[in-house]
Amino acid sequence: xxxLNAVPTAAVLGATGCVGREVCAALGRAGYxxxxxxxxxxxxxxPHAFHAFHALDVAAADPAALAALLTTxxxxxxxxxxxxxxxxxxxxxxxxxxxxxxLLAATALMPRRPRIVQVGTIHEYGxxxxxxxxxxxxxxxxxxxxxxxxxxxxxxxxAATRAGEADGVxxxxxxxxxxxxxxxxxxxxxxxxxxxxxxxxxxEGLELTIADARRDYVDVRDxxxxxxxxxxxxxxxxxxxxxxxxxxxMRELVxxxxxxxxxxxxxxxxxxxxxxxKGGGWTQADITLAGRLLDWRPRIxxxxxxxxxxxxxxAVRSAAHARPAD
Numbered sequence: 001x002x003x004l005n006a007v008p009t010a011a012v013l014g015a016t017g018c019v020g021r022e023v024c025a026a027l028g029r030a031g032y033x034x035x036x037x038x039x040x041x042x043x044x045x046x047p048h049a050f051h052a053f054h055a056l057d058v059a060a061a062d063p064a065a066l067a068a069l070l071t072t073x074x075x076x077x078x079x080x081x082x083x084x085x086x087x088x089x090x091x092x093x094x095x096x097x098x099x100x101x102x103l104l105a106a107t108a109l110m111p112r113r114p115r116i117v118q119v120g121t122i123h124e125y126g127x128x129x130x131x132x133x134x135x136x137x138x139x140x141x142x143x144x145x146x147x148x149x150x151x152x153x154x155x156x157x158x159a160a161t162r163a164g165e166a167d168g169v170x171x172x173x174x175x176x177x178x179x180x181x182x183x184x185x186x187x188x189x190x191x192x193x194x195x196x197x198x199x200x201x202x203x204e205g206l207e208l209t210i211a212d213a214r215r216d217y218v219d220v221r222d223x224x225x226x227x228x229x230x231x232x233x234x235x236x237x238x239x240x241x242x243x244x245x246x247x248x249x250m251r252e253l254v255x256x257x258x259x260x261x262x263x264x265x266x267x268x269x270x271x272x273x274x275x276x277x278k279g280g281g282w283t284q285a286d287i288t289l290a291g292r293l294l295d296w297r298p299r300i301x302x303x304x305x306x307x308x309x310x311x312x313x314x315a316v317r318s319a320a321h322a323r324p325a326d
Contacts (some may be wrong), residue, residue, distance in 0.1 A: 010231065011035040011075045011114075013058050013103070014082030015050065016042045018180045018220055019119060019173075023081050024050045026224035027231070035073045058082065059099035066106035070114065077231045078103065079117045080153075084182060089145040096149035100156045108165055116157055116168040117230045119223075122216070122243065122283055124151040124172055130214075135286035136172075136239050154239070161237040169230050173223050174216040174243035174285050177253075178305040179312040181220070190254055191313055194261040207269045210254055213281040214247035219300035219308075229294040243285030244298045256303050260310040 010027045014020040015036030024034045028050065036050035039057045054069060059082075070078065080103065083095045100118070107113050125134050126141035142148040160166035181188050190208060197206040226242045251270065258268055290296045 006074070007031065007033050008076045009033045009035060009051070009074050010077040010079060011037055011070055011073065012050070012079045012081055013037045013099070014080070014084075015053070016040075017081060017084060018176060018178075018182050019223060020079075020081035021180060022178075022220045022224035023079050023119075023227050026221070026228045027077075027079075030228045030232075032077070035070075035075060058102055059094045061102055061106075063102055063105035064109060066102065067109040070106065071110050071112075075114050076112075077115045077117065078107065079119065079227055079231070080157075081119045081227075083150065083153075084184065089149070092145050092149040096146075096153045097156070100153035104156060104160050104166060108160075113167060115231060116166055117227055118154055118157045118168060118170045119227065120154040120170050120172045120239075121147065121150045122172050122174045122241065122285055123147040124154060128282065130282045132282075133245075133284050133286040134241065136241060136289055158237060158239070167236055169233075169235055169237070170239045171223075171226055171230055171242050172239060172285075173226075174218050174241075174283055176220040176223055177217045177302070177309055178219040178221055178300070179308050180316075181309050181313075186250070187217075187253065187257060187309070190257055191261075191310065194258065194263060194310075195313065195317065197267070198261055198263055206263070206267060207271060208254060209271045210250050211281070213250050215250065215283045216243040216245065216247055216285050217253060217302065217305075218243050218298055219302075219305040222298040222300050225299075226290060226294060226296045229296050233294050235293050238289075238293065240290050240293060241285040241287055242290055242296075243283075243287055244302075245285055245287045247282060247284035248302065253302065253306070256306040257310065259303075260307040 010032040012020050012024050015024050016038040024036055027034050033051040036053045037056055040055050124140045124142050124147055125138050126143050140151055142151040154170045157168040161168040183192050
């Protein structure tokens, strides 16, 4: 018999990453006990963001042991927020494909299968011509190792759901910004350079290489809100795009980040470059379906996202400098 008064539990895989930590916080605010799962803890991860932490490399885990962990914790929702800008195709396969296979094998062993929310990427669609909004009817054509492996993981969740072996939904998210944005991303790299420049003399200035591209960016907290809604929505086996629904020039994004840093704009020199990235020169998500199925829309302006991104990074750097060396 199900205890109607029991607090639901959600497991977040990749809980220490940019997306995972915000998903943990959003699920906690929504009334879930959160089981945070990652390969290891991080000193800057707020402990109040989750109910319990378990160190585990899910991609290398025994499915039976993973099933036991999720069953014991009475997990009703599993959010796969793992992966990211890892370097080699082998590492991407481990993080994006093998992990999903182990997760699906584990949930198939559970007496009560949890709902799975797979955080995919807009790059699964591949490159599209400039000016074309990407909706869920676009046939995926992933062309990079990152996109191919992310797509394989998403397809595994959808295939298991079609076969009646899982209860899954896939969110294809655009690039994220906001608190704890990884320094492996373009904006994270720019932020690191701005941080170095802010500690140097203004006379040295800073040169930034910016591609002539336009991309859709969403604040990671808006994405986390979409994840919570997807966890609860009566939607099964569906792909749903998550973004702001607008293509913003990379120069505008950088300008917002420079403004947030407090560095005078005249101290920054821009240099143009070819578009060489995992997402091509244009992305703009059509988010109509997210509004209809999840009652979701982005709420955080990009200017606030950049300001919070800078403030969080500065706080993390200050805390790291304050910690005593081992």
